[in-house]
Amino acid sequence: MLYTISGLKQMYGDWTVLDIPRLSIDEGDIYALLGPNGAGKTTLLNILGFLSRPSIGTIRFRSRDVHFSEPALQAFRREVVMVDQTPILFTSTVYRNVEFGLKVRRIPAAERQRMIADALDLVGMNRFAHAMGHHLSGGETQRVALARALVVEPRVLLCDEPTASVDAEHQATVMAILKRINREKRISIIFTTHDRLQAVSLGKQMIYLNQGRLASNGLENVFPATLTPVSRGQLECTVQGAIRLTLPATASHRDEKRGRILIDPARLSLKERAHPKPAANRFSGRVVQLSEEKGHIRMVVDVGIGLHLLLKPATYRKNPPLVGDRVDVSIPPDAVRFI
Amino acid sequence: MDLLIDSFLSAILLIVSLDREMLSVVGVSLTVSTSSTLIAGMIGIPVGIGIAFKSFAGKRLVITVLNTLLALPTVVIGLMVYAFISRRGVLGMLDLLYTQKAMVIGQVILIVPVVATLTIAAVSRIDDRYRKTAMTLGANARQTALVIVREARFGIMAAVIAAFGRVIAEVGISMMLGGNARGFTRTMTTAMALEYDKGQFTLAVALGIILMSLSFGMNLLFHFFQGRARS
Numbered sequence: 001m002l003y004t005i006s007g008l009k010q011m012y013g014d015w016t017v018l019d020i021p022r023l024s025i026d027e028g029d030i031y032a033l034l035g036p037n038g039a040g041k042t043t044l045l046n047i048l049g050f051l052s053r054p055s056i057g058t059i060r061f062r063s064r065d066v067h068f069s070e071p072a073l074q075a076f077r078r079e080v081v082m083v084d085q086t087p088i089l090f091t092s093t094v095y096r097n098v099e100f101g102l103k104v105r106r107i108p109a110a111e112r113q114r115m116i117a118d119a120l121d122l123v124g125m126n127r128f129a130h131a132m133g134h135h136l137s138g139g140e141t142q143r144v145a146l147a148r149a150l151v152v153e154p155r156v157l158l159c160d161e162p163t164a165s166v167d168a169e170h171q172a173t174v175m176a177i178l179k180r181i182n183r184e185k186r187i188s189i190i191f192t193t194h195d196r197l198q199a200v201s202l203g204k205q206m207i208y209l210n211q212g213r214l215a216s217n218g219l220e221n222v223f224p225a226t227l228t229p230v231s232r233g234q235l236e237c238t239v240q241g242a243i244r245l246t247l248p249a250t251a252s253h254r255d256e257k258r259g260r261i262l263i264d265p266a267r268l269s270l271k272e273r274a275h276p277k278p279a280a281n282r283f284s285g286r287v288v289q290l291s292e293e294k295g296h297i298r299m300v301v302d303v304g305i306g307l308h309l310l311l312k313p314a315t316y317r318k319n320p321p322l323v324g325d326r327v328d329v330s331i332p333p334d335a336v337r338f339i
Numbered sequence: 340m341d342l343l344i345d346s347f348l349s350a351i352l353l354i355v356s357l358d359r360e361m362l363s364v365v366g367v368s369l370t371v372s373t374s375s376t377l378i379a380g381m382i383g384i385p386v387g388i389g390i391a392f393k394s395f396a397g398k399r400l401v402i403t404v405l406n407t408l409l410a411l412p413t414v415v416i417g418l419m420v421y422a423f424i425s426r427r428g429v430l431g432m433l434d435l436l437y438t439q440k441a442m443v444i445g446q447v448i449l450i451v452p453v454v455a456t457l458t459i460a461a462v463s464r465i466d467d468r469y470r471k472t473a474m475t476l477g478a479n480a481r482q483t484a485l486v487i488v489r490e491a492r493f494g495i496m497a498a499v500i501a502a503f504g505r506v507i508a509e510v511g512i513s514m515m516l517g518g519n520a521r522g523f524t525r526t527m528t529t530a531m532a533l534e535y536d537k538g539q540f541t542l543a544v545a546l547g548i549i550l551m552s553l554s555f556g557m558n559l560l561f562h563f564f565q566g567r568a569r570s
Binding site: 070078080087090100105148 | 468469471472474475476478479480486
């Protein structure tokens with residue numbers, strides 16, 4: 001086991017930004033850390049990178065207890081390297097930047113030279129070796145930062161939104177590099193993203209975070225909503241001001257309540273198009289995205305809000321809509337959860 | 340008007356002829372100011388870096404005190420140091436009064452706050468990602484501090500140059516602790532004051548031109564380093 005986390009909490013004053021009772025991370029895999037902004041992804045990554053100390057909790061790294069004292073942490077840091085969302089290069093050449101980690105490890109000069117050439121070659125930046133770091137573009141900076149991290153041959157590479165600051169062309173390059181180093185060098189990779197497609201295409205394992213806590217799914221279909229009691233036993237749920245759902249009332253919903261709802265994508269279904277007016281909790285919309293995801297079909301339908309559906313392939317094949325087609329989506333009341 | 344033009348032309352001639360007395364005065368000024376700047380740099384830079392890096396109780400108070408010391412009048416420093424090094428002072432037996440060493444002591448007290456506060460500002464401006472990057476790449480605390488200092492180097496250089504500019508142009512300390520002894524403790528500013536008292540302006544104007552040129556050069560360097568620090 002690479003990491004074993006128990007009772008981990010990160011608090012700033014009274015504010016708990018991270019609360020993870022238990023989490024295990026295997027060695028050699030690529031983990032996608034998914035969650036909305038403010039979910040605690042970067043906070044967790046900083047703790048996994050031994051760059052910040054949790055308020056409470058224990059971490060075991062490769063069967064060793066981590067003691068969060070500065071001299072002890074340095075030994076752990078030499079096995080784990082983190083690449084920032086917007087990496088910064090030292091005010092020096094690309095070569096010197098990549099050399100930094102090797103120099104602090106006292107690697108001999110001749111060996112350093114070979115390792116730097118290999119690392120820059122891996123990210124396709126060899127011809128920039130003598131360019132000044134701050135003259136590079138965002139994509140080039142990201143690749144140099146990757147080379148600088150990889151040259152020290154870490155066991156774990158932590159990437160905070162590795163493609164957030166690069167254009168589409170360089171995103172593919174960065175993703176390909178990450179896949180390759182995991183496959184060829186067996187480096188464990190943990191990366192944060194809020195792009196589901198990226199998480200699915202790169203990550204072999206998923207960790208979902210929401211408001212600092214582990215969540216059971218990807219937290220797609222989370223929308224701001226207002227619940228209003230309309231009659232005895234019934235609630236009207238206005239989702240993002242765009243669609244209205246009718247839901248059974250519970251004892252706790254006597255007054256109007258604002259908050260967020262989660263609509264389980266696996267419980268949504270496609271229906272025959274209704275004419276002229278759809279029934280309750282059925283919404284007409286246009287298919288805007290289709291993808292394959294771990295044996296399921298993910299479909300995004302724009303019904304005024306972007307609804308994600310996770311369909312079984314057999315269900316989808318019965319009447320497969322294409323991107324751009326209009327479909328009706330049924331949202332059963334038990335697929336909706338107030339969070 | 341004629342006096343000014345005549346003095347200016349005579350001063351130019353004096354500079355071009357490399358007058359020995361003028362060179363002696365400039366030499367004393369540069370020696371004392373360079374020594375005090377180097378010593379103040381050795382004290383002020385580590386102090387500034389330490390304050391910028393460390394979190395401790397009373398940090399704001401320390402920075403406020405340093406900022407207040409920036410406005411300390413040179414005559415106050417002169418008086419304080421005099422009280423210590425005069426014959427009746429606790430350091431009287433060292434016989435420092437009216438020596439270049441005394442001037443250096445006073446000037447160091449004057450500019451340590453300048454170097455320290457500008458160093459704090461330079462180091463604090465450095466993006467925190469440098470620290471995080473150095474740490475994640477395996478650097479220890481000392482190596483991480485060196486990375487930050489390296490990134491702040493232009494700002495720190497600007498701090499040292501600003502300090503040199505402050506001491507080369509001061510009069511109070513040099514006059515009170517140096518005594519304006521010809522060939523020993525006479526600096527450009529004290530010599531100018533003396534020549535003015537004598538009503539002889541040629542040497543005073545010549546030294547003024549040299550001082551202004553030095554200040555201009557220092558300012559050019561200061562802005563160059565500040566510009567590099569900001570970019």
